[in-house]
Amino acid sequence: MTANALLKSVAFYALVAVIVLFSVFPFYYAIVTSFATGTGLFEINYWPKQFSTANYEAVLGGRTFPRNILNSVFIATTTVVFALFWR
Amino acid sequence: MTSANSAQAGAGLTLLQQRQRAAFWFLAPMLLALFCVAAWPLLRTVWFSFTDTSLNDLYGGKWIGFDNYLSVRTLESGRVIYRGTLVDPAWWNAVWNTVRFSVVSVTIETVLGLIVALVLNAEFKGRGLVRAAILIPWAIPTIVSAKMWAWMLNDQYGIINDILLRVGAIDQKIAWTANTDTAMYAVLMVDVWKTTPFMALLCLAGLQMVPRDIYEAARIDGVHPVKVFFKVTLPLIRPALMVAVIFRMLDALRVFDLIYVLTPNSAATKTMSVISRENLIDFDKFAYGSAQSTLLFVILALFVSLYIWLGRVDLSGEGGK
Numbered sequence: 001m002t003a004n005a006l007l008k009s010v011a012f013y014a015l016v017a018v019i020v021l022f023s024v025f026p027f028y029y030a031i032v033t034s035f036a037t038g039t040g041l042f043e044i045n046y047w048p049k050q051f052s053t054a055n056y057e058a059v060l061g062g063r064t065f066p067r068n069i070l071n072s073v074f075i076a077t078t079t080v081v082f083a084l085f086w087r
Numbered sequence: 088m089t090s091a092n093s094a095q096a097g098a099g100l101t102l103l104q105q106r107q108r109a110a111f112w113f114l115a116p117m118l119l120a121l122f123c124v125a126a127w128p129l130l131r132t133v134w135f136s137f138t139d140t141s142l143n144d145l146y147g148g149k150w151i152g153f154d155n156y157l158s159v160r161t162l163e164s165g166r167v168i169y170r171g172t173l174v175d176p177a178w179w180n181a182v183w184n185t186v187r188f189s190v191v192s193v194t195i196e197t198v199l200g201l202i203v204a205l206v207l208n209a210e211f212k213g214r215g216l217v218r219a220a221i222l223i224p225w226a227i228p229t230i231v232s233a234k235m236w237a238w239m240l241n242d243q244y245g246i247i248n249d250i251l252l253r254v255g256a257i258d259q260k261i262a263w264t265a266n267t268d269t270a271m272y273a274v275l276m277v278d279v280w281k282t283t284p285f286m287a288l289l290c291l292a293g294l295q296m297v298p299r300d301i302y303e304a305a306r307i308d309g310v311h312p313v314k315v316f317f318k319v320t321l322p323l324i325r326p327a328l329m330v331a332v333i334f335r336m337l338d339a340l341r342v343f344d345l346i347y348v349l350t351p352n353s354a355a356t357k358t359m360s361v362i363s364r365e366n367l368i369d370f371d372k373f374a375y376g377s378a379q380s381t382l383l384f385v386i387l388a389l390f391v392s393l394y395i396w397l398g399r400v401d402l403s404g405e406g407g408k
Contacts, residue, residue: 012206012209012211013211015202015206016206016211016217019203019206019217019221020217020220020221022280023220023221023223023224023280023283023284024220024223026224026232026235026236026239026280027223027224027227027235029235029239029246030235033238041244042243042244044244044246044249
């Protein structure tokens with residue numbers, strides 16, 4: 001009976017692991033890729049091999065992206081405020 | 088007339104009328120906003136579909152009746168020429184794509200969402216963390232996830248091909264999004280990944296409404312878990328499930344961004360929204376595109392009415408038991 005219960009809980013946690021892997025993996029892969037540079041982009045790495053923040057520096061140091069973030073924050077704030085208080 | 092009634096009549100209005108009037112004034116701003124953002128654009132699109140408006144001259148369209156939908160012209164030689172959206176094979180291809188996409192994706196998402204919801208409803212360590220992890224696909228904007236998946240599905244550098252090759256599921260790399268045979272699978276894959284969390288969330292909300300003591304009673308009676316699911320859980324969460332399915336169905340029938348980003352200009356995946364946008368903007372057939380948008384609206388309305396109608400029939404059948 002205990003062996004049966006153990007098997008059941010192993011199967012259950014395996015299912016949980018599959019679900020989490022399925023939903024998180026593309027996001028994880030995007031993060032891993034974001035730290036790659038140059039030809040590293042065209043290699044398929046399952047684990048972070050390079051760690052370069054060059055892409056982040058390029059995006060955040062660029063002319064438009066900080067403004068884009070500001071725009072998003074502005075729109076999110078105003079719509080929430082209006083939806084909450086403007087009745 | 089009783090004296091109480093005449094006293095109210097003296098005040099001008101009955102209590103009910105007063106309340107109705109107050110309710111109307113409370114509703115008025117919202118009705119106005121709804122008219123401006125929902126009814127007006129919709130009516131304007133319907134109007135455009137009966138004119139020969141072009142994108143360059145939005146106010147110069149002339150009324151041409153149903154010609155955008157179907158026009159029949161008999162030539163002098165006796166040949167009859169049909170034109171319009173209703174005889175356009177590209178349009179019917181798009182309709183078929185949309186229906187196929189919606190039915191398949193919503194079915195898979197409902198089943199997977201229910202499984203995920205059942206898992207999340209059970210008590211185990213780290214449940215909060217898993218719940219948060221599940222929501223990641225849903226929290227990422229569609230454009231971003233479509234681009235992300237486009238890269239993962241890339242035929243040369245994509246990780247999906249790499250995984251499948253390693254596992255041995257495929258022999259050679261597949262151009263998922265470019266190949267007309269696999270484009271629909273690619274789109275379905277991404278949509279299932281993206282929207283299963285939404286279904287799981289709605290199913291979970293339904294599951295948490297089920298009182299625990301019912302399960303306890305079933306366990307004491309020694310009912311098999313599978314039977315408990317089909318005889319107890321499923322009927323009880325059915326109303327929540329029906330609502331979840333209709334939300335998803337509406338969303339899937341008007342799918343646009345995912346397909347527009349992932350497989351642009353592929354006849355294998357072009358949906359009604361994509362083709363009508365193409366006519367509206369790219370091909371400068373504004374009125375024609377409007378006609379397709381109007382048809383999209385009509386088809387959606389029919390689908391939803393049918394669904395609600397059939398759903399009600401089922402519900403009354405259950406109530407009769």
